[in-house]
Amino acid sequence: KNEVEQSPQNLTAQEGEFITINCSYSVGISALHWLQQHPGGGIVSLFMLSSGKKKHGRLIATINIQEKHSSLHITASHPRDSAVYICAVEGNTDKLIFGTGTRLQVFP
């Protein structure tokens, strides 16, 4: 079993829909990252959080430390949001442990 599990693996949505991507982890962490990877390989860091909730534009990330769970929400989704969203956690060794990603496609 992977230390970081994401669901769903694949997600399709119509433009304007509210999207939720989930991440569960089994190790103790100091921080959790949400990353966005577009075709071509480049990765952009969206959020780094260790508690509570963060918001940036249409993106919201939450984390529940007790339940070892985080969610990434996208409001009013748009085709340009189509990408792979990766959850990664910083464990006690300061190494990032990555999930396998959620592939999102938003259709107009």
Place this chain on the structure above:
Amino acid sequence: EAGVAQSPRYKIIEKRQSVAFWCNPISGHATLYWYQQILGQGPKLLIQFQNNGVVDDSQLPKDRFSAERLKGVDSTLKIQPAKLEDSAVYLCASSFGLTWGEQFFGPGTRLTVL
């Protein structure tokens, strides 16, 4: 602020050939990471540098992979000789802190081994 630079962006080689990738991190970032990302998987850490010293290279296949970060700035990752299973995107990232902190990723180098 300039981001993490990598070159080349794409490389196609035949198995048993050698290849090298270059990374220039964000200015002032002490920590540099090389990741290997095979299609459909999350990135896997190959090596982590702190300034010009190696912090973690436990997942680096040392019989064929090598990396260096001379002067604690730029870094090169070399594969010699390449195997088919080395086909992947090689991502470089850097962070300011020496322990935990936000990592900034480069665009990656997509390697295809034929």
